[in-house]
Amino acid sequence: MPSRTPHRFRRTAALLTAVAACVALAGCSSGEPSASSSGATSAQDKSHSKSTEPPRTDQQDQQDRQDQLGQQDQPAPTQVSIPSIGVKSTLMELGLNADGTVEVPPAEKGMTAGWYSGGSAPGAPGPAVLIGHNDTRFGRAVFHDLKNIRKGAEVLVRDGAGKTLRFTVTGKEAVSKQAFPTEKVYGPTKGSTLRLITCDGEFDAEGHTVDNLIVYGALD
Template sequence: MPSRTPHRFRRTAALLTALAACVALAGCSSAEPSSSSSSAASGAPSASASSAQGEAVSGSSGSTEPSSTDEPDQPGPAHVSIPSIGIQSTLMELGLNADGTVEVPPAEKGMTAGWYTGASVPGAPGPAVLIGHNDTRFGRAVFHDLKDIREGAEVLVRDGAGKTLRFTVTGKETVSKKAFPTERVYGPTKDSTLRLITCDGEFDAEGHPVDNLIVYGALA
Protein backbone atom coordinates (compact mmCIF):
# COMPACT_ATOMS: atom_id res chain seq x y z
CA MET A 1 0.00 0.00 0.00
CA PRO A 2 1.57 3.34 -1.03
CA SER A 3 2.38 5.82 1.70
CA ARG A 4 0.22 8.93 2.08
CA THR A 5 3.30 10.96 2.98
CA PRO A 6 4.03 12.37 -0.53
CA HIS A 7 0.47 13.69 -0.77
CA ARG A 8 0.73 15.32 2.65
CA PHE A 9 4.09 16.80 1.68
CA ARG A 10 2.74 18.31 -1.52
CA ARG A 11 -0.38 19.65 0.19
CA THR A 12 1.60 21.33 2.94
CA ALA A 13 4.17 22.67 0.52
CA ALA A 14 1.45 24.15 -1.67
CA LEU A 15 -0.19 25.87 1.28
CA LEU A 16 3.05 27.40 2.47
CA THR A 17 4.09 28.37 -1.04
CA ALA A 18 0.82 30.17 -1.63
CA LEU A 19 1.12 31.98 1.69
CA ALA A 20 4.86 32.54 1.82
CA ALA A 21 4.37 36.26 2.31
CA CYS A 22 2.98 35.68 5.81
CA VAL A 23 5.71 34.06 7.83
CA ALA A 24 6.45 35.91 11.03
CA LEU A 25 5.34 34.62 14.39
CA ALA A 26 2.48 36.31 16.16
CA GLY A 27 3.02 34.66 19.52
CA CYS A 28 3.33 37.68 21.77
CA SER A 29 1.46 40.20 23.79
CA SER A 30 -0.37 43.32 22.81
CA ALA A 31 -1.94 46.17 24.68
CA GLU A 32 -5.26 45.55 22.94
CA PRO A 33 -7.67 42.79 24.00
CA SER A 34 -9.24 40.56 21.37
CA SER A 35 -12.10 38.11 21.23
CA SER A 36 -10.20 35.87 18.85
CA SER A 37 -8.83 32.68 20.40
CA SER A 38 -5.93 32.16 18.04
CA SER A 39 -3.45 34.03 15.91
CA ALA A 40 -1.84 33.10 12.70
CA ALA A 41 1.34 32.47 10.77
CA SER A 42 2.11 30.86 7.51
CA GLY A 43 5.29 29.12 8.22
CA ALA A 44 4.84 30.88 11.50
CA PRO A 45 1.86 33.08 12.44
CA SER A 46 0.84 35.98 10.21
CA ALA A 47 -0.43 39.47 9.67
CA SER A 48 -3.98 38.35 10.30
CA ALA A 49 -3.07 37.58 13.89
CA SER A 50 -5.30 38.72 16.72
CA SER A 51 -4.13 41.79 18.55
CA ALA A 52 -4.26 39.96 21.85
CA GLN A 53 -1.32 37.80 20.91
CA GLY A 54 0.82 40.14 18.91
CA GLU A 55 0.81 40.66 15.20
CA ALA A 56 3.05 39.38 12.47
CA VAL A 57 3.92 41.12 9.27
CA SER A 58 4.59 39.74 5.84
CA GLY A 59 8.16 39.39 4.78
CA SER A 60 9.06 36.31 2.75
CA SER A 61 10.41 36.66 -0.73
CA GLY A 62 10.21 32.99 -1.62
CA SER A 63 8.48 29.71 -1.01
CA THR A 64 9.36 26.82 1.25
CA GLU A 65 8.69 23.09 1.29
CA PRO A 66 8.70 21.60 4.78
CA SER A 67 9.99 18.07 5.04
CA SER A 68 6.91 16.30 6.34
CA THR A 69 8.29 12.81 5.81
CA ASP A 70 6.83 11.26 8.95
CA GLU A 71 4.63 8.19 8.65
CA PRO A 72 0.90 8.79 9.25
CA ASP A 73 0.87 6.53 12.30
CA GLN A 74 3.99 8.01 13.91
CA PRO A 75 3.01 9.53 17.27
CA GLY A 76 3.19 13.29 17.47
CA PRO A 77 5.02 15.19 20.22
CA ALA A 78 3.23 15.58 23.54
CA HIS A 79 5.68 17.45 25.79
CA VAL A 80 8.76 19.67 25.54
CA SER A 81 11.25 20.59 28.23
CA ILE A 82 14.42 22.70 28.30
CA PRO A 83 16.12 21.96 31.63
CA SER A 84 18.76 24.70 31.37
CA ILE A 85 16.18 27.50 31.40
CA GLY A 86 13.37 25.81 33.30
CA ILE A 87 10.88 25.50 30.43
CA GLN A 88 8.47 22.62 30.26
CA SER A 89 5.10 22.33 28.61
CA THR A 90 2.64 19.94 27.12
CA LEU A 91 2.20 20.46 23.38
CA MET A 92 -1.04 21.21 21.62
CA GLU A 93 -1.44 20.59 17.90
CA LEU A 94 -1.45 23.66 15.67
CA GLY A 95 -2.86 23.52 12.17
CA LEU A 96 -4.09 26.08 9.70
CA ASN A 97 -6.73 28.74 10.28
CA ALA A 98 -9.60 29.20 7.83
CA ASP A 99 -7.60 31.84 5.95
CA GLY A 100 -4.68 29.44 5.46
CA THR A 101 -2.46 30.94 8.13
CA VAL A 102 -0.88 28.79 10.82
CA GLU A 103 -2.39 28.78 14.28
CA VAL A 104 -0.58 29.72 17.46
CA PRO A 105 -1.74 28.76 20.96
CA PRO A 106 -4.63 30.92 22.21
CA ALA A 107 -3.62 33.76 24.51
CA GLU A 108 -5.42 32.23 27.48
CA LYS A 109 -3.16 29.17 27.11
CA GLY A 110 0.03 31.21 27.02
CA MET A 111 1.93 28.73 29.19
CA THR A 112 1.35 25.96 26.65
CA ALA A 113 3.47 25.58 23.51
CA GLY A 114 2.28 24.01 20.29
CA TRP A 115 3.56 21.79 17.50
CA TYR A 116 2.81 22.84 13.92
CA THR A 117 1.46 19.66 12.30
CA GLY A 118 2.23 20.87 8.77
CA ALA A 119 5.95 20.42 9.38
CA SER A 120 7.77 17.26 10.47
CA VAL A 121 7.15 15.08 13.47
CA PRO A 122 10.16 15.33 15.83
CA GLY A 123 12.49 12.46 15.02
CA ALA A 124 11.53 12.30 11.35
CA PRO A 125 13.69 13.92 8.68
CA GLY A 126 13.00 17.61 8.32
CA PRO A 127 12.27 20.53 10.65
CA ALA A 128 9.83 20.09 13.53
CA VAL A 129 8.40 23.46 14.53
CA LEU A 130 7.31 24.36 18.06
CA ILE A 131 5.60 27.71 18.62
CA GLY A 132 5.04 29.48 21.92
CA HIS A 133 4.22 32.91 23.27
CA ASN A 134 6.72 35.18 24.98
CA ASP A 135 4.01 37.15 26.76
CA THR A 136 0.27 37.56 26.32
CA ARG A 137 -2.25 39.97 27.78
CA PHE A 138 -2.46 37.53 30.68
CA GLY A 139 1.24 37.98 31.45
CA ARG A 140 4.42 35.94 31.18
CA ALA A 141 4.16 32.97 28.79
CA VAL A 142 5.89 29.66 28.13
CA PHE A 143 8.77 30.88 25.94
CA HIS A 144 9.45 34.05 27.94
CA ASP A 145 12.97 32.87 28.85
CA LEU A 146 13.80 31.30 25.49
CA LYS A 147 16.11 34.25 24.79
CA ASP A 148 18.43 32.94 27.52
CA ILE A 149 19.05 29.57 25.86
CA ARG A 150 22.65 28.81 24.91
CA GLU A 151 24.19 26.82 22.10
CA GLY A 152 24.65 23.22 23.20
CA ALA A 153 21.61 23.28 25.49
CA GLU A 154 19.40 20.21 25.52
CA VAL A 155 15.78 20.26 24.39
CA LEU A 156 13.77 17.16 25.29
CA VAL A 157 10.69 16.28 23.25
CA ARG A 158 8.50 13.39 24.40
CA ASP A 159 6.03 11.82 22.00
CA GLY A 160 2.60 10.41 22.69
CA ALA A 161 4.02 6.91 23.12
CA GLY A 162 6.38 8.05 25.89
CA LYS A 163 9.60 8.09 23.83
CA THR A 164 11.89 11.06 24.58
CA LEU A 165 14.05 12.60 21.85
CA ARG A 166 17.05 14.74 22.74
CA PHE A 167 17.83 17.75 20.57
CA THR A 168 20.89 19.96 20.94
CA VAL A 169 20.66 23.70 20.29
CA THR A 170 22.89 24.62 17.36
CA GLY A 171 22.14 28.34 17.23
CA LYS A 172 19.60 31.11 17.62
CA GLU A 173 18.81 34.40 15.95
CA THR A 174 16.51 37.38 16.30
CA VAL A 175 15.02 38.48 13.00
CA SER A 176 12.68 41.22 11.88
CA LYS A 177 9.19 40.00 11.12
CA LYS A 178 9.59 41.87 7.84
CA ALA A 179 12.49 39.60 6.88
CA PHE A 180 11.52 36.21 8.29
CA PRO A 181 13.93 33.49 7.01
CA THR A 182 11.27 31.14 5.67
CA GLU A 183 13.58 28.74 3.86
CA ARG A 184 16.01 28.53 6.77
CA VAL A 185 13.23 27.68 9.20
CA TYR A 186 10.86 25.56 7.11
CA GLY A 187 13.07 24.30 4.30
CA PRO A 188 13.82 20.57 3.99
CA THR A 189 16.62 19.06 6.04
CA LYS A 190 18.12 15.61 5.60
CA ASP A 191 18.23 14.92 9.33
CA SER A 192 15.71 15.55 12.10
CA THR A 193 15.91 19.18 13.18
CA LEU A 194 13.99 21.41 15.56
CA ARG A 195 12.88 25.04 15.48
CA LEU A 196 11.48 26.92 18.47
CA ILE A 197 9.80 30.22 17.63
CA THR A 198 8.51 33.12 19.71
CA CYS A 199 8.38 36.93 19.57
CA ASP A 200 11.18 39.25 20.58
CA GLY A 201 12.48 42.78 20.27
CA GLU A 202 11.06 46.25 20.68
CA PHE A 203 7.41 47.15 20.34
CA ASP A 204 5.91 49.07 17.45
CA ALA A 205 3.48 51.98 17.82
CA GLU A 206 0.57 49.56 18.27
CA GLY A 207 2.31 47.60 21.01
CA HIS A 208 3.34 44.58 18.96
CA PRO A 209 6.87 43.09 19.04
CA VAL A 210 8.68 43.72 15.77
CA ASP A 211 10.98 40.67 15.82
CA ASN A 212 10.94 36.91 16.12
CA LEU A 213 13.37 34.78 18.11
CA ILE A 214 14.22 31.50 16.38
CA VAL A 215 16.15 28.70 18.08
CA TYR A 216 17.63 25.94 15.92
CA GLY A 217 18.32 22.41 17.13
CA ALA A 218 19.43 19.03 15.80
CA LEU A 219 18.68 15.52 17.01
CA ALA A 220 21.47 14.44 19.33
Protein backbone atom coordinates in the same frame (compact mmCIF):
# COMPACT_ATOMS: atom_id res chain seq x y z
CA MET B 1 -6.22 24.27 0.77
CA PRO B 2 -6.81 22.19 -2.44
CA SER B 3 -5.56 18.61 -2.25
CA ARG B 4 -3.86 18.92 -5.62
CA THR B 5 -1.32 21.34 -4.16
CA PRO B 6 2.11 19.60 -3.88
CA HIS B 7 2.96 18.53 -0.31
CA ARG B 8 6.18 20.51 -0.18
CA PHE B 9 4.45 23.71 -1.27
CA ARG B 10 1.69 23.23 1.32
CA ARG B 11 4.27 22.80 4.06
CA THR B 12 6.41 25.70 2.83
CA ALA B 13 3.51 28.13 2.50
CA ALA B 14 1.96 27.09 5.79
CA LEU B 15 5.20 27.39 7.72
CA LEU B 16 5.83 30.81 6.24
CA THR B 17 2.32 31.77 7.36
CA ALA B 18 3.10 30.39 10.81
CA VAL B 19 6.04 32.74 11.01
CA ALA B 20 3.87 35.70 10.01
CA ALA B 21 1.20 34.66 12.51
CA CYS B 22 3.79 34.32 15.25
CA VAL B 23 4.99 37.86 14.60
CA ALA B 24 1.46 39.20 15.02
CA LEU B 25 0.11 36.90 17.68
CA ALA B 26 2.64 35.05 19.80
CA GLY B 27 3.11 37.35 22.74
CA CYS B 28 3.50 40.50 20.68
CA SER B 29 0.95 42.70 22.37
CA SER B 30 1.59 44.67 25.52
CA GLY B 31 -1.79 46.37 25.62
CA GLU B 32 -5.45 45.44 25.54
CA PRO B 33 -6.73 42.48 23.47
CA SER B 34 -7.09 43.22 19.78
CA ALA B 35 -8.23 41.44 16.66
CA SER B 36 -4.66 40.25 16.18
CA SER B 37 -4.29 38.82 19.67
CA SER B 38 -7.61 36.99 19.40
CA GLY B 39 -6.61 35.08 16.26
CA ALA B 40 -7.29 37.38 13.30
CA THR B 41 -4.55 38.23 10.83
CA SER B 42 -3.99 41.65 9.32
CA ALA B 43 -3.47 42.31 5.63
CA GLN B 44 0.18 43.04 6.35
CA ASP B 45 0.57 39.67 8.08
CA LYS B 46 -1.07 37.87 5.16
CA SER B 47 1.38 39.47 2.76
CA HIS B 48 4.17 37.46 4.37
CA SER B 49 2.61 34.21 3.15
CA LYS B 50 2.80 35.13 -0.53
CA SER B 51 5.56 33.16 -2.23
CA THR B 52 6.34 31.47 -5.50
CA GLU B 53 7.42 27.89 -5.96
CA PRO B 54 10.34 27.11 -8.33
CA PRO B 55 9.99 24.27 -10.86
CA ARG B 56 10.01 20.91 -9.08
CA THR B 57 12.55 18.15 -9.68
CA ASP B 58 12.38 14.37 -9.39
CA GLN B 59 14.63 14.65 -6.33
CA GLN B 60 12.13 16.98 -4.65
CA ASP B 61 9.26 14.58 -5.41
CA GLN B 62 11.25 11.71 -3.91
CA GLN B 63 12.02 13.80 -0.83
CA ASP B 64 8.29 14.54 -0.46
CA ARG B 65 7.50 10.83 -0.45
CA GLN B 66 10.22 10.16 2.12
CA ASP B 67 8.97 13.02 4.30
CA GLN B 68 5.40 11.73 4.19
CA LEU B 69 6.49 8.20 5.14
CA GLY B 70 8.60 9.55 8.00
CA GLN B 71 5.69 11.69 9.19
CA GLN B 72 3.35 8.71 9.22
CA ASP B 73 5.80 6.54 11.20
CA GLN B 74 6.57 9.16 13.86
CA PRO B 75 4.05 9.72 16.71
CA ALA B 76 2.91 13.26 17.40
CA PRO B 77 4.82 15.07 20.18
CA THR B 78 3.07 15.61 23.50
CA GLN B 79 5.56 17.48 25.70
CA VAL B 80 8.61 19.73 25.46
CA SER B 81 11.06 20.60 28.20
CA ILE B 82 14.15 22.80 28.24
CA PRO B 83 15.88 22.18 31.59
CA SER B 84 18.42 25.00 31.28
CA ILE B 85 15.71 27.70 31.26
CA GLY B 86 13.05 25.93 33.30
CA VAL B 87 10.56 25.25 30.49
CA LYS B 88 8.22 22.28 30.70
CA SER B 89 5.00 22.25 28.73
CA THR B 90 2.53 19.93 27.14
CA LEU B 91 2.19 20.45 23.40
CA MET B 92 -1.10 21.27 21.77
CA GLU B 93 -1.53 20.39 18.12
CA LEU B 94 -1.71 23.41 15.83
CA GLY B 95 -3.31 23.27 12.41
CA LEU B 96 -4.70 25.83 10.00
CA ASN B 97 -7.33 28.49 10.62
CA ALA B 98 -10.25 28.89 8.22
CA ASP B 99 -8.36 31.65 6.37
CA GLY B 100 -5.33 29.40 5.77
CA THR B 101 -3.13 30.91 8.47
CA VAL B 102 -1.47 28.65 11.01
CA GLU B 103 -2.97 28.43 14.46
CA VAL B 104 -1.06 29.58 17.52
CA PRO B 105 -1.86 28.73 21.15
CA PRO B 106 -4.68 30.93 22.47
CA ALA B 107 -3.61 33.80 24.72
CA GLU B 108 -5.33 32.27 27.73
CA LYS B 109 -3.06 29.24 27.32
CA GLY B 110 0.11 31.26 27.15
CA MET B 111 2.07 28.77 29.24
CA THR B 112 1.41 25.99 26.71
CA ALA B 113 3.49 25.61 23.55
CA GLY B 114 2.20 24.15 20.30
CA TRP B 115 3.46 21.91 17.52
CA TYR B 116 2.51 22.71 13.93
CA SER B 117 1.18 19.38 12.65
CA GLY B 118 1.43 20.38 8.99
CA GLY B 119 5.22 20.18 9.19
CA SER B 120 7.52 17.39 10.29
CA ALA B 121 7.03 15.55 13.55
CA PRO B 122 10.04 15.62 15.90
CA GLY B 123 12.14 12.58 15.02
CA ALA B 124 11.02 12.51 11.38
CA PRO B 125 13.16 13.98 8.57
CA GLY B 126 12.88 17.74 8.24
CA PRO B 127 12.25 20.67 10.59
CA ALA B 128 9.68 20.34 13.37
CA VAL B 129 8.27 23.71 14.41
CA LEU B 130 7.19 24.53 17.95
CA ILE B 131 5.50 27.88 18.54
CA GLY B 132 5.07 29.54 21.91
CA HIS B 133 4.15 32.93 23.31
CA ASN B 134 6.69 35.24 24.93
CA ASP B 135 4.10 37.31 26.78
CA THR B 136 0.35 37.67 26.48
CA ARG B 137 -2.17 40.07 27.98
CA PHE B 138 -2.30 37.62 30.90
CA GLY B 139 1.43 37.96 31.64
CA ARG B 140 4.65 36.11 30.88
CA ALA B 141 4.31 32.98 28.78
CA VAL B 142 6.01 29.66 28.08
CA PHE B 143 8.85 30.94 25.86
CA HIS B 144 9.49 34.14 27.85
CA ASP B 145 13.03 33.05 28.73
CA LEU B 146 13.87 31.46 25.38
CA LYS B 147 16.26 34.34 24.73
CA ASN B 148 18.49 32.97 27.52
CA ILE B 149 19.02 29.58 25.93
CA ARG B 150 22.59 28.77 24.92
CA LYS B 151 24.20 26.74 22.19
CA GLY B 152 24.59 23.15 23.35
CA ALA B 153 21.52 23.22 25.59
CA GLU B 154 19.21 20.23 25.41
CA VAL B 155 15.59 20.31 24.35
CA LEU B 156 13.64 17.19 25.26
CA VAL B 157 10.54 16.27 23.28
CA ARG B 158 8.33 13.39 24.40
CA ASP B 159 6.10 11.73 21.84
CA GLY B 160 2.77 9.95 22.13
CA ALA B 161 4.50 6.56 22.40
CA GLY B 162 6.33 7.68 25.54
CA LYS B 163 9.71 8.05 23.83
CA THR B 164 11.83 11.08 24.68
CA LEU B 165 13.83 12.65 21.85
CA ARG B 166 16.88 14.74 22.75
CA PHE B 167 17.69 17.74 20.58
CA THR B 168 20.78 19.91 21.02
CA VAL B 169 20.60 23.65 20.35
CA THR B 170 22.86 24.57 17.46
CA GLY B 171 22.17 28.29 17.39
CA LYS B 172 19.67 31.09 17.76
CA GLU B 173 18.97 34.44 16.17
CA ALA B 174 16.64 37.40 16.47
CA VAL B 175 15.39 38.54 13.08
CA SER B 176 13.16 41.29 11.82
CA LYS B 177 9.83 40.07 10.56
CA GLN B 178 10.64 42.03 7.39
CA ALA B 179 13.74 39.87 6.75
CA PHE B 180 12.76 36.42 7.99
CA PRO B 181 15.18 33.63 6.85
CA THR B 182 12.44 31.42 5.45
CA GLU B 183 14.60 28.85 3.69
CA LYS B 184 16.85 28.47 6.73
CA VAL B 185 13.88 27.85 8.99
CA TYR B 186 11.54 25.65 6.97
CA GLY B 187 13.76 24.35 4.17
CA PRO B 188 14.29 20.57 3.92
CA THR B 189 16.95 18.99 6.13
CA LYS B 190 18.48 15.53 5.85
CA GLY B 191 18.01 14.73 9.51
CA SER B 192 15.43 15.60 12.15
CA THR B 193 15.75 19.22 13.20
CA LEU B 194 13.86 21.52 15.54
CA ARG B 195 12.83 25.18 15.39
CA LEU B 196 11.44 27.02 18.38
CA ILE B 197 9.76 30.32 17.47
CA THR B 198 8.53 33.18 19.61
CA CYS B 199 8.42 36.98 19.49
CA ASP B 200 11.26 39.27 20.47
CA GLY B 201 12.56 42.83 20.29
CA GLU B 202 11.12 46.27 20.74
CA PHE B 203 7.44 47.14 20.52
CA ASP B 204 6.05 49.12 17.61
CA ALA B 205 3.42 51.86 17.88
CA GLU B 206 0.62 49.29 17.91
CA GLY B 207 2.14 47.33 20.79
CA HIS B 208 3.51 44.43 18.70
CA THR B 209 7.11 43.29 18.85
CA VAL B 210 8.98 43.76 15.60
CA ASP B 211 11.23 40.69 15.69
CA ASN B 212 11.09 36.92 15.94
CA LEU B 213 13.44 34.83 18.03
CA ILE B 214 14.36 31.54 16.39
CA VAL B 215 16.18 28.70 18.13
CA TYR B 216 17.64 25.93 15.98
CA GLY B 217 18.23 22.39 17.18
CA ALA B 218 19.26 18.99 15.83
CA LEU B 219 18.40 15.49 16.99
CA ASP B 220 21.23 13.75 18.83
